[in-house]
Amino acid sequence: MRGFTLLEVMIALAITAGVLLTVISSVNYHLSRIAEDTEETTAVLLGRAKLEDPEFAKKTDTKGTFAPDHPDHKWEREISKTDIPGLNMIRFTVIWGNNSKRLSLVQYVPQNAQ
Template sequence: MKRSRTGFTLVEVIVALALVGTALLALLSSVSTAVRAEAVYSRHTRAVFLARQKLEQVGRQETLTPAHMEGNFAPDFPNFDWQVTIESTQVPGLYKVSAQVSWMEGQNQRDVQLSSCVFRN
């Protein structure tokens, strides 16, 4: 009498588990990389927002004089520092305003700098 064998052999199961394990490791690595990238982009986006906010604050001032100011966004965003520079130009009443926001990312300092022109009579 001939016996019919159905099912998987031990070798087939081990190979299948190895393939599934490799696929899961690749997937987890991709997810980890995506999460890190999202955190980096989130901080960069926040820095751009904060720099725009500083430019708008300066733009709302009634009078402008050349100056350099700096500070920190504490208590809301204590990890972000700012610098604002107001410079006169050759055109009377026209000022160049630059806002730089910097933060630490690991051991590296990152920054974003935005500039705008503001006219005052």
């Protein structure tokens, strides 16, 4: 007689199931990391674009949104003086995910540049 015994088939199926579960959970983890990285990249690009906009530097608003393109992203700006005379620090925070995720960008600018 040729073929596999029931025990050999059951062991092969158990090993296959273990490998498949490991692969599926690994793919799921990496897909979630990609989604998080995409969100963070979007937040950085939105923040940098806002900080580099000359019209935005003239405004005195401290909070706002990125609507209509990104209505779920909000921003906050805080300007404070540094220990170095004539230099201000701008902390620009991008908020998303129902206020659960934040990313801050810091920029140093001369006081007369705002």
